[in-house]
Amino acid sequence: MKKDxxxxxxxxxxxxxxxxVKKPDYSELxxxxxxxxxxxxxxxxxxxxxxxxxxxxxxGRLGIxxxxxxLDPFCGTGNTLLACKQKGYDAIGFDILPLGVFVSNTKLQxxxxxxxxxxxxREITAAKFGETELRWPDLDFIDIKKAFSAYARKDxxxxxxxxxxxxxxxxxxxxxxxxxxxxxxxSNVKRDGGVLRITKKEHxxxxxxxxxxxxxxxxxxxxxxxxxxxxxxxxxxxGDSRSLPLEPExxxxxxxxxxxxxxVDYTKIYGLELALLVDSSEELRSLxxxxxxxxxxxxxxxxxDFRSEKVKEVMENVSESTFVRKPGIVExxxxxxxxxxxxxFSALRxxxxxxxxxxxxxxxxxxVDTDLIVAELGEQIGFTLEEILVANVRWCDVxxxxxxxxxxxxxxxxxx
Ligand SMILES: C[S@@+](CC[C@H](N)C(=O)[O-])C[C@H]1O[C@@H](n2cnc3c(N)ncnc32)[C@H](O)[C@@H]1O
Numbered sequence: 001m002k003k004d005x006x007x008x009x010x011x012x013x014x015x016x017x018x019x020x021v022k023k024p025d026y027s028e029l030x031x032x033x034x035x036x037x038x039x040x041x042x043x044x045x046x047x048x049x050x051x052x053x054x055x056x057x058x059x060g061r062l063g064i065x066x067x068x069x070x071l072d073p074f075c076g077t078g079n080t081l082l083a084c085k086q087k088g089y090d091a092i093g094f095d096i097l098p099l100g101v102f103v104s105n106t107k108l109q110x111x112x113x114x115x116x117x118x119x120x121x122r123e124i125t126a127a128k129f130g131e132t133e134l135r136w137p138d139l140d141f142i143d144i145k146k147a148f149s150a151y152a153r154k155d156x157x158x159x160x161x162x163x164x165x166x167x168x169x170x171x172x173x174x175x176x177x178x179x180x181x182x183x184x185x186x187s188n189v190k191r192d193g194g195v196l197r198i199t200k201k202e203h204x205x206x207x208x209x210x211x212x213x214x215x216x217x218x219x220x221x222x223x224x225x226x227x228x229x230x231x232x233x234x235x236x237x238x239g240d241s242r243s244l245p246l247e248p249e250x251x252x253x254x255x256x257x258x259x260x261x262x263x264v265d266y267t268k269i270y271g272l273e274l275a276l277l278v279d280s281s282e283e284l285r286s287l288x289x290x291x292x293x294x295x296x297x298x299x300x301x302x303x304x305d306f307r308s309e310k311v312k313e314v315m316e317n318v319s320e321s322t323f324v325r326k327p328g329i330v331e332x333x334x335x336x337x338x339x340x341x342x343x344x345f346s347a348l349r350x351x352x353x354x355x356x357x358x359x360x361x362x363x364x365x366x367x368v369d370t371d372l373i374v375a376e377l378g379e380q381i382g383f384t385l386e387e388i389l390v391a392n393v394r395w396c397d398v399x400x401x402x403x404x405x406x407x408x409x410x411x412x413x414x415x416x
Contacts, residue, residue, distance in 0.1 A: 006391040006402075009360075010404040013182055016375050019387050023411070026391035029054035030357050030409055035079065036214045039221035044181050045293055046102045047191065048264070050257055054411075055083035058255050062353045064089060064411070068252035071347060072107035073241035074197050074341060078104025080255050081234045088193075088229035092246075095289040096291050096368050097266055099274050103180070104236035106173040110228050113168065117344040118264040121219060123160055125212040137281040141268045142189070144275075146198050152186045154389060170338075178218055180273045182210040187272060194264035194295070196271065203325075240290070242303075242339035257357035258292060263331045265295040293332030300328050304337045307380070310373045328369070337370075338374030338377045345381050348416045354383070356414070360407040362396040371410040381415035 010017050017068065028034060034051030035041035041052055064070070066088055072080035075093025079102055084091035085108055095101050134157040136144045146155065161178050166172040186207050190199045241258070257267070267274060267288040278284055288297040307361060311334045318327040344354050357368040375385045389411040395403040 003099060005395070005406045006390060007409075009390075009393045009408050014372070015384060016372055016388060019385060020371075020377075020408075020410075021387050023389035023391050026054060026057075026411065029057065030391045030411070034390070035140065039225065040082060040107050041079060041255050043107055043177055043218055043221075044077050044102070045184075046100075046268075048257075048259070049077050049079050052079055052083035053254055054357075055080050056087065058411070059084070059089065059253075062253055062355065064253055071244075071246070071251040071344065073239075073244055073254065073255045073344060074102045074256050074258050074301045075104055075236050077256070078107050078236050080238060083105050085228050085232050085234035086226075088232055090232060091234040092251075093236040094241060094244060095236060096238070097270070097274065097287060098136050098238060098277050099180070101238050101268050102173070102277060103177060105182045106177045107237045108234050108236075109170050109173065112174070112222060114222070116168060117174065117219065117222070118169050120166060120168070120175070121212075121215045124166075125208065125215065126157070126177060126330070127162055129155075129158055132157045134161050137273060137275050137278070137284070139275060139281055140285070141271060142196055142198075147189050147196075147272060148187050149204055151202065152207055156183065156186070156276065159207065159211060174218065175215065178214040179211060180205060180276060181214055183273050183276065189272065191269050194262060194269065196269060240291070242336060242343060244343045244347055246343075248346050248350040250326050250388045251347045252349060252352050254348060254352070254354040254356075255323070256344075258337060258340060259294040260359040261294050261330065261361050261370060262359070262398055263329075266291065267297070272351055275337060292336050293329055294336075296326050296329060298329075298332070300332050302335065304330070304335060306377070307337060308334065308338075308373060308376055310369070312378050314366055314368050314373075315350050318363060325381040330363075334373060334377065336345045337374060338381070339375070341378050341381050341383070344398055345383060345416060346377075350416055353386070354378075354414045354416075356412045357391075357409075358412060359395060359409045362398055362407050364399050367396075367405050367407060369408070371408060374412045375414070378412070378414045382414055386415050388412050 029051045033047045034053045069082045071093040072093040075095045082092045083090040163175045189196045289299040361368045392409040393406050396407045398404040
């Protein structure tokens with residue numbers, strides 16, 4: 001019988017092959033697609049995000065009890081935190097980038113003064129244009145003058161200045177999130193895989209127009225939204241997954257998705273939004289160096305010594321390949337993964353579980369099975385591998401060869 005893509009992706013007799021389980025109903029849930037259709041989740045488009053639906057399913061599957069606390073050490077735009085808060089579970093998240101932390105906390109806000117919000121939206125969208133003192137920082141990866149028309153450049157800064165003048169914190173954050181969400185739509189830029197590309201768009205919608213529409217949609221979401229269950233704590237903080245500032249054994253469950261080993265530098269693809277949030281281009285560069293080693297801009301100094309047969313095998317192949325620039329990134333990526341798993345392990349109570357959404361990649365000559373490597377590293381740290389739920393298997397093109405190898409996107413379930 002012809003093997004299907006899932007079967008083709010599994011190396012028979014491999015140590016974990018009997019723990020790989022097909023999970024096609026997660027196929028869309030591990031992507032941002034579900035968020036696009038769901039209020040609040042769709043306030044900011046984060047292509048790398050996953051869905052609230054996935055988090056809800058995992059909460060049930062992993063058997064969360066009343067009063068449990070959930071951790072997301074790579075919280076991005078806070079979908080884990082929002083999904084937990086909606087179901088009445090406490091949740092804490094960390095992200096290295098202020099963009100994710102800001103978006104997360106704004107999506108978690110509640111108890112708005114709705115009349116004041118309505119009035120503020122009306123006022124800001126009717127404000128008469130004037131000059132602003134604010135300036136864009138110099139960015140080393142894109143020319144701001146090419147990224148925006150002169151109008152869009154000025155208008156974004158004008159609205160930012162107006163927003164900063166709003167006294168009510170919640171309303172100020174709400175408006176700023178709406179502004180951040182229109183940065184790409186009003187630009188000449190397209191996010192294309194791991195890079196920003198300047199494109200010639202036929203039509204440039206004015207900032208004011210898109211900003212107003214976005215505010216209206218967000219306002220409607222708030223009006224219709226079911227209130228969060230009372231007394232739930234959910235918050236995102238700036239923090240590094242490799243050294244989480246958490247009390248040992250203080251967490252019941254971890255649901256998360258680390259950056260994939262796909263050379264995507266978040267400080268570049270979200271660099272235009274970050275440029276509105278941070279004070280200087282130096283700050284942006286420093287964030288780039290500090291981030292997870294999934295791209296060439298990260299600080300690639302070795303930090304710890306860790307042993308992994310699978311990583312060793314990958315490195316032997318990668319080092320021989322002339323196609324992979326900076327092969328050390330691959331090792332650095334798994335070193336960061338090892339440190340993050342260690343930090344999750346220490347924060348979890350005994351019997352606590354961790355679900356990690358990861359993507360495998362293929363490089364010339366080798367498939368990097370991130371799911372199996374996470375399982376191996378997890379076991380070294382003291383976790384037990386429960387199962388690996390395979391949400392997607394895709395053909396991967398390598399160096400001009402179409403459909404070279406199938407690669408998985410999986411949820412690795414570990415237990416402490
Ligand atoms: C795959 S995304 C997570 C998306 C998230 N699940 C969501 O639904 O929005 C990975 C996140 O890890 C963050 N990140 C990168 N390096 C980090 C580090 N060392 N510590 C914490 N977060 C980090 C990135 O900024 C990015 O937001």
